[in-house]
Amino acid sequence: MGRSTPPFAASKTLLQPLRLSVLLATIVLILSLGFLAYTAWRSANSLHPLEETGHQIYMLQQADLAITKILASTFDHDISPDDPAIAKVRDTLNEVIQDGGNLDPTTPKKVALAQQYLTAPMAQPRIDLVQALSLTRQVVALESGLQHAAIKDARNSAQTEFTVAASALVITPFAFIILMFWINKRSFQSIKRLSALLNNVGTSQFTEVKSPPQNDPFALFYTHYNEMVRRLNDLAAEAQNHTDNLEGQIRTASETLLRQQAELENGAKLAAIGEFSARLAHELRNPISGISAALHNMEVELSDPEQQERVTLITEELDRVTRLLNSLLAHAPHDHEVPVETSTQRLFGDILRLFAYRLPDSITLTSDIHDATVSLPRDTTRQILLNLLKNSAEAIADQDATITVTVTTTDDTVTLIVTDTGPGYPDALLESGIRPFRTYKPSGTGLGLSVVQRMVEAIGGEIYIDRAQQGGALTKVIIPAHTPANK
Numbered sequence: 001m002g003r004s005t006p007p008f009a010a011s012k013t014l015l016q017p018l019r020l021s022v023l024l025a026t027i028v029l030i031l032s033l034g035f036l037a038y039t040a041w042r043s044a045n046s047l048h049p050l051e052e053t054g055h056q057i058y059m060l061q062q063a064d065l066a067i068t069k070i071l072a073s074t075f076d077h078d079i080s081p082d083d084p085a086i087a088k089v090r091d092t093l094n095e096v097i098q099d100g101g102n103l104d105p106t107t108p109k110k111v112a113l114a115q116q117y118l119t120a121p122m123a124q125p126r127i128d129l130v131q132a133l134s135l136t137r138q139v140v141a142l143e144s145g146l147q148h149a150a151i152k153d154a155r156n157s158a159q160t161e162f163t164v165a166a167s168a169l170v171i172t173p174f175a176f177i178i179l180m181f182w183i184n185k186r187s188f189q190s191i192k193r194l195s196a197l198l199n200n201v202g203t204s205q206f207t208e209v210k211s212p213p214q215n216d217p218f219a220l221f222y223t224h225y226n227e228m229v230r231r232l233n234d235l236a237a238e239a240q241n242h243t244d245n246l247e248g249q250i251r252t253a254s255e256t257l258l259r260q261q262a263e264l265e266n267g268a269k270l271a272a273i274g275e276f277s278a279r280l281a282h283e284l285r286n287p288i289s290g291i292s293a294a295l296h297n298m299e300v301e302l303s304d305p306e307q308q309e310r311v312t313l314i315t316e317e318l319d320r321v322t323r324l325l326n327s328l329l330a331h332a333p334h335d336h337e338v339p340v341e342t343s344t345q346r347l348f349g350d351i352l353r354l355f356a357y358r359l360p361d362s363i364t365l366t367s368d369i370h371d372a373t374v375s376l377p378r379d380t381t382r383q384i385l386l387n388l389l390k391n392s393a394e395a396i397a398d399q400d401a402t403i404t405v406t407v408t409t410t411d412d413t414v415t416l417i418v419t420d421t422g423p424g425y426p427d428a429l430l431e432s433g434i435r436p437f438r439t440y441k442p443s444g445t446g447l448g449l450s451v452v453q454r455m456v457e458a459i460g461g462e463i464y465i466d467r468a469q470q471g472g473a474l475t476k477v478i479i480p481a482h483t484p485a486n487k
Helices: 010-073 086-099 107-117 125-202 217-299 305-330 344-356 380-397 427-432 450-460
Strands: 339-344 365-369 373-376 401-409 412-421 462-467 473-480
Touching: 107 125, 217 305, 217 380, 339 344, 339 380, 344 365, 344 380, 344 401, 344 473, 365 380, 365 473, 380 401, 380 450, 380 473, 427 462, 450 462, 450 473
Parallel strands: 365 401
Antiparallel strands: 339 373, 401 412, 412 473, 462 473
């Protein structure tokens, strides 16, 4: 046994482009939010040292102010190193050293040196105060300059971050659109190809996929699709062969049935001729019998042997004619078909489908049949409808026309109406009625309608001919029938 092909995960493959799109969109969103968070964090961190430096400069300025006040208050006399004001200045400078918020690395040493000038023993207090004040101002000036430079750098950095954020805000949508276009080209192209294949199946265009891309997510599907296409092509070929065989069989059966119908029609014509001959024989037999009796009397009364012999010959011939007429009357058909139960839809519908095969494309055949189950002479009824359809088709010839068959039923009758849009019945025929051997067609025999009339009357029906509303022929046949409930 060969290796079985794993099932095609349609949902996973179909959702793969969507999942990839969502993943990429999420990554872009996370990167954008991460960049904004980083810029905010960086801005916050750049402000914290400036805050500490500002506090340190403030304390140095407080120390500078305190030293300046001490020098101003002791300008004319010396002061003691243990003065509380000087101790407070030393504490302030010590706090500056402890905070460590300086920007210049030499600041702690300078502040410590200024603190030493304010520590006992002070040989020359005024000079030491001036030195401490000078160092303090140097540190304030240096830290202020550095703070100003740091603020400028922070402002430039914030401006740069704003520019980068604004650029990212503009570039990210375009980058996402380009990314989606790339995904559509690489991933959704497969879905378009799949849609085209499914559309081919819907239109019965079974074509195989030739060399799909190796990275196509539907590669496994194409394998199954090609197998399905091959099977469908085989089935379509088999179905076409079967259809051709059926059409050939139907055509053969139709030709056979139509040939048999033509033979039955010829038989019906012969039967009509036989019936006409029987009627003619019946009508001729009585006058011939009278003539024969008169000749027999003349034969007795004549005295001339030669004349008597001639009359005898004539009498013998008339006797032979009488025997022939009696023979015709003895062989006249008098059989009637036994009614059977059938469906009107099936009976008349089968005849219409059969007759449609022999109609040219210029003639349209329509019907309106009330479906009911009735008991009637089935074969005779079929023959009646076939003859009427044939008469209409022959009258229409190659013209564009329509033949319409309407069937209605009651409890005891079936009414068959055949109308067409052809030339219609001649006025002379409508006035005189149906007569045997009376035709109004150039190549007609005058037996078509006569045969139909004979068959209708043989089953106890009635036939009427008229002109249809659209100008063509209208033939109405009323056939005695019985529903199953009234049988």
